[in-house]
Amino acid sequence: MARIVMKFGGTSVADIDRIRNVARHVKREVEAGHEVAVVVSAMAGKTNELVAWTRAASPMHDAREYDAVVASGEQVTAGLLAIVLQSMGIHARSWQGWQIPIRTDNAHGAARITEIDGSFLIKRFGEGQVAVIAGFQGLGPDNRIATLGRGGSDTSAVAIAAAVKADRCDIYTDVDGVYTTDPRVEPKARRLAKISFEEMLEMASLGAKVLQVRSVELAMVHRVRTFVRSSFEDPDAPGMGDPINPPGTLICDEEEIVEQQVVTGIAYAKDEAQISLRRVADRPGVSAAIFGPLAEAHINVDMIVQNVSEDGSKTDMTFTVPTGDLDKAVAVLEKVKPEVGFDAIQSEAGLVKVSVIGIGMRSHAGVAATAFKALAEKGINIRAITTSEIKISILIDGPYAELAVRTLHSVYGLDKH
Amino acid sequence: MARIVMKFGGTSVADIDRIRNVARHVKREVEAGHEVAVVVSAMAGKTNELVAWTRAASPMHDAREYDAVVASGEQVTAGLLAIVLQSMGIHARSWQGWQIPIRTDNAHGAARITEIDGSFLIKRFGEGQVAVIAGFQGLGPDNRIATLGRGGSDTSAVAIAAAVKADRCDIYTDVDGVYTTDPRVEPKARRLAKISFEEMLEMASLGAKVLQVRSVELAMVHRVRTFVRSSFEDPDAPGMGDPINPPGTLICDEEEIVEQQVVTGIAYAKDEAQISLRRVADRPGVSAAIFGPLAEAHINVDMIVQNVSEDGSKTDMTFTVPTGDLDKAVAVLEKVKPEVGFDAIQSEAGLVKVSVIGIGMRSHAGVAATAFKALAEKGINIRAITTSEIKISILIDGPYAELAVRTLHSVYGLDKH
Incomplete structure (x- = not known):
């Protein structure tokens, strides 16, 4: 049995059918006996819509109000995924940032997570409950919702994985891993089985848009083993539930990479x-x-x-x-x-x-x-x-x-x- | 100076332009020196969209998850109105149900308000701040969002008016008051200047769809003087800011109705x-x-x-x-x-x-x-x-x-x- 945090981005939860597909990924891990927390982004396009409204309301707007408006996107996805999971017979509930709480600093619109008490979630794991958590948000010291800035859901997932001492943080995205280079430029690019935190940090900040830089930094600091994998593959395809080597790229400590290449x-x-x-x-x-x-x-x-x-x-x-x-x-x-x-x-x-x-x-x-x-x-x-x-x-x-x-x-x- | 709760329904906040119009109504009352709390519904159509998603996720769904999803509509409007008010130079902030908190019972999806501590809002009034409150929602004893059921924003407004001991609760809607009968059936129908709580209760439950029955019951119990008035009139038209007799229908104690008609x-x-x-x-x-x-x-x-x-x-x-x-x-x-x-x-x-x-x-x-x-x-x-x-x-x-x-x-x- 392992403890796994699974994160799904906006394109993976773009509509109810895709949310259903995400639920099948979650079901696979739950049925394998793992303890599971799921972190979700807003449905693709929703955040842009909400941001556009705040801009239309006023080009210069209060970041605290922006946060209250924009955080609603993840709140909706978390509730919908919990409903779908329950309909599949999985004991699940949604959590918003303020309920756990995921504490942040006061930098509304680009807040940093300061503290997550994982004990509450761990207790629920013990009761067999899957936690479906709204990403991208937390609770500021002013008792108001604070968002982490664009791409913040990756950071939420890694921070939660660190807080609950997860064995793995699986970032499901629209690509199936980290490649030696951009496959659109070089068709011979190969998917890496493993990459070190330090290398991934350079890859991320240099334009490989798979993972947010902040989330990689956080994973490195807390040594969170992070998998980048595809949400669009058949959830029940062979090997998808492999607890050690699921298809994708593992971002990990360099000591875990036995055969190091000179260039990654x-x-x-x-x-x-x-x-x-x-x-x-x-x-x-x-x-x-x-x-x-x-x-x-x-x-x-x-x-x-x-x-x-x-x-x-x-x-x-x-x-x-x-x-x-x-x-x-x-x-x-x-x-x-x-x-x-x-x-x-x-x-x-x-x-x-x-x-x-x-x-x-x-x-x-x-x-x-x-x-x-x-x-x-x-x-x-x-x-x-x-x-x-x-x-x-x-x-x-x-x-x-x-x-x-x-x-x-x-x-x-x-x-x- | 009076303390006024203003409530705006979904059609009144259907888009940014209408929210701007709502803000002008609020501005008028603020500039008259009143203390103001505003309660808003979700933008017209948004609640239906959210409800449809929960149904698509599963026809039989957890009411607590339904609440988390559906309450997001009001959260968005509250933030957007706060932004527009700030852009007009008005000191305003949004409040969600869980922040005040508006305490409810555990009947998710059709919760009843059990308690609102108004002292927090009253303190903010003293600092000259306008409270923009997400209607239709509160915080259940399980620390999760609970919604009040359809039309619940009227109830939110009246309950908040009672909690802060408001002089008046103005329900802005798409009609300009309560009529002697349905004007679509009888063009000679007249707008009533005043109607007693008891009469309004009969009117509401008998099919005059101006106000939710529950909100009228609550107004009667707490003797909240409630105005039904139009949000589509020019906010700055003559008489709109009249603190005693604004255009609309006052629902009040029967003692306040001096010339009672036999039939209303x-x-x-x-x-x-x-x-x-x-x-x-x-x-x-x-x-x-x-x-x-x-x-x-x-x-x-x-x-x-x-x-x-x-x-x-x-x-x-x-x-x-x-x-x-x-x-x-x-x-x-x-x-x-x-x-x-x-x-x-x-x-x-x-x-x-x-x-x-x-x-x-x-x-x-x-x-x-x-x-x-x-x-x-x-x-x-x-x-x-x-x-x-x-x-x-x-x-x-x-x-x-x-x-x-x-x-x-x-x-x-x-x-x-």
Whole structure:
């Protein structure tokens, strides 16, 4: 017997038929003797409808009222799934965030979970009850509903799994796992059986939209073994109820991954823009003078590369921002130009960041060199490079995105079984 | 300065534009210096959609889950109205049933309010805050959302008005008051300036669909002065903000009605069916033997008339049920025929009950005789009569409904100013 948290997103609960299909997944686990909590999102489209109403009511609205309105979507799904489960003879009840309660901080609209007392749910497990929990929401210190921000249901599921000490947190989604790269770009992409938390964090934040970054962070902190799997497969197909290796990708501690690959996956992020500041005065505090005002303008700066110029007194500073923020960023920089002191701003939009990810590269030399050589052979110009312990990110021209992904995917042998 | 509870139904909050119009009504009262609580229903159509989903999920569903799903409609409206009010510069916040809390009994789906501690809201009034309250819902003893059943928002409003000791409870609806009879039947029907609780109770339960019966009962018990008025009039039209006599109908204690009319209004209920049991054995317990099984079958028996037969040993028993329940009622009666003992069942569907209502008839003789004479002059056959202190109900053939209503409306002088 295991304790399992199952999470189903909006497309998986889009209508009553799909909710019925979700219930069959739940039934399978219950009949296998497991203790089960289910976390659900709002029916696909509902959250958008509710958000649109709050905007129509007033473009500048109270986040607490926004939360009260928008959280209703998950409340509805939880009740409907509980009804369907009961009709299948399963002892189930719905829980809203305020009933457990899932306590959050006061940052309405983008709250963080601060505490979940799992003992209440564990007691119900003991009574054979399945908990159907409205995701994306909790109770703020002001005794009002607080939502966790978009994609928050993944975070709800992982937090609940941590609180009830679940053996597994299964994130059911519209893909059947995490792939070595985007299969739309490289048809030879393979589904990973396992990926470490650290690698998944890089994959998630780099544009592999399977799981919210926050939920992966939380899973890593609490060491929650998290499965990414498909809600659209037949719930009763062979192997679906396998308690050890169900079909999908397990996100886990790296120690659990016996045969580590040097490189696990290739991620990419489109619509990057590059800004270069030429001949910046190389003095203490100059970075703060540049990036402080950008942060204040809520511009998310990503890759930062600094080269020292020949005489050592001037430097070139290159960094990337989302293409949508480029004009705003340039305007901010023009404003601080006298203070910072540089010769010119150069910028280019429509670039792509391709990243090679793998915990194995910590202990393997030459991983970066392999990438640079492979890209060079295809005539792909490298604009900037940043590296971390388990990641190499390379900025290239937009039109080469797919070619670069396929080239890197192949050169590290990811397309071989 | 007065303390006012304002209630807006589903058609009054059907979309953002109408919610904006509602907000203007609220603004008018706030700017007049009043303390204001607003109770809202779900946007028109939303409750039906939610109910349909619970039925699709399972025809036999847990009322507690039904409540969690369906109560979300009012939650959304409350949040949206709070947002619109804030955008108009009004200090407002939304409240859900569980936050105040509005305590109910455990009868999920048709709960009754057991307690509302108004002190919390009164404190907020003192801080100049408008309370926007989700109607139709409360918190059951099981710490789960309980809904009050259809039309429950009227009841919420009256209960809150009682709890905060409001000077007035304004029920905004799609009609502009209570009329002497249905204006679609008698164009000369006049809007009543005032009507007593007792009369309104008869009007409501007899088919004048302005206010839910339960809310009128509650208003009577707690002596809540309740105005029925239109949400579709221009919120800033002259007189709309009159603190004493706003346009609409005041439902109040009869002592407040100085010039009492003998007859206040004519109500009617269509689709009644008559059942007559011929030559029933006239012995103790025979009524229980007939009406007990009907009650168990959830058949709502209305008018009951019993005539003693010539020799005193047998009686004819006549009563009415809704036409929709007629076949079921006849089947129940056939089954108990051996036990009860009667000669035959006769029944007829498609009848109409017309009622003359007025507290004045308590002190005036001849009110009933006037009705009988007037109907006789029009050739309308009377099938059964029941009377109470303030009401005469007459069962007639369906096709005469409108003629009877107009005849009675005229004979009691209700069409004269």
